Amino acid sequence: MRLPGSAVQPLGEAAWTVTLGDRVERATHERVLALAQRVAAEAIPGVQELIPAYAALTVCFDPLVADADALRLRLARLAAVASLPSESRTVGPSDRLVRIPVVYDGPDLDFVAERTSLTRSQVIDLHSGREYRVYLLGFAPGFAYLGDLDAGLVLPRRREPRPRVAAGSVGIAGAQTGVYPLATPGGWHLLGRTGLRCFDPARHPPALLQPGDRVRFEPVA
């Protein structure tokens, strides 16, 4: 049994993945973000990008610049510190609260209501009635995985993914919710849509949401 924080595994020859847990939970994610902050603050030569996820941080580096083995040891040490209970408290909830206006007229609203034995307005109330946390970005540029969904709305994803989901669609799947930033195939249940652009190649940064951000969905007519 490895101690939490001691698992630094290679992701190819140019990245290390530091695993801090094996499940989706807020405390683990806070430690991931705390570790990302520490690694960023050290400005290690050759480190190119940090990819925080639910329970792991991946550190991408240029093997021609960084000393890979030294970096692995350094990450293991930083991870051990990040695992201390005191450490996660240094990274509180993000100061940033992003409000996303949503027109709740999605094609799956009735299906979700039926499956959850709720009314449409109850589904909308549950979805818009809490603050979410951005766990990670991926799947498509700017796609933010938000959690945690009210337990009453948790459903498996659609059996048949749609070949094309319009940009701005707001969906749910499992304990997650999110906004499709681009028109892509998608298997989430669509509750509504927003006019807010979650991804814009011409903007800096191009993604509207960042890991750790707080998000609220606000129903609009």
Add this chain to the structure above:
Amino acid sequence: MIEVLEAPPFATVQDAGFGSGRSWGLPPGGAMDPLFFSLANRLVGNPPNTPAIEWALGSGVLRLTRAARLAVVGLVRIQLNDVPLDPPALTFTARSGTRIAIEPDPLHRFCYLAVAGGILVPEVLGSHSTYLPGGFGGFEGRRLRAGDRLKLGKPLRKAEETITLTLHSGTADPPGDVTLRVTRGPQWDSFEPRVRESFFRGRYLLAPASDRMGYRLLGPGIQPRGKATLPSEAACPGAIQIPDGGQPIVLMPDGPTVGGYPKLAVVIQADLRLLAQCPAERGIRFREVSLEEARACYSPAR
């Protein structure tokens, strides 16, 4: 200008890809075969990371509206105004109005057409690469179509200052299996030793559903012990994901930046182009190497 008269089934403008963006979901993208791509550019005197046309899956016809020096890297047959290039050259100068017909040999999935001066497309997120899943980058974020007119840059060198390469007129060796070197993936320990052995003993073929995002492999099924998914975490081109069905998927340059399937191994960066180019009938095998060996072959994409 270079004009598309008959569009090949799959051609896009590519360069070496996006330098950053993985932290917010943008994959590295760029040429599937970085070696052929940069070689094509060097042959016409361009800097190696100049936008060029990545060409796949079939033939097409282009026309130049001004004289230009071109290089096509990859096994292809070229006709200029319906006359085969003689000798069959990789580099040639074509006059204004020349019809350039290119028919790729199935031995290479991707060939690269570079023009002296480069293809002029707007820079998006620090790159000129087409990112098809997002519909941006390259030429209008899409595949080339008949009627497209691509602007050309000013050549840095005169034609006589560039190298002329001619294809060897022998026949290519019949392709044997390709062996790809891999390093252990982050979830290596999630697979029983006997399962890993069957992976390394196995011979895989490419499934038809393979594209710039991922190559699906058909061959011995691989099952992890315990549950088959983990909380999504970073992935990378070359990562060998094992989905529920047990048939491996190797992520390619446009593949997702995160995923929840366990990653048994990662194809080393130097060998990923061999997979990218692998013909359908060619067997694929894997061999484990150390991270040190992988790093000794590493070269930056950009």
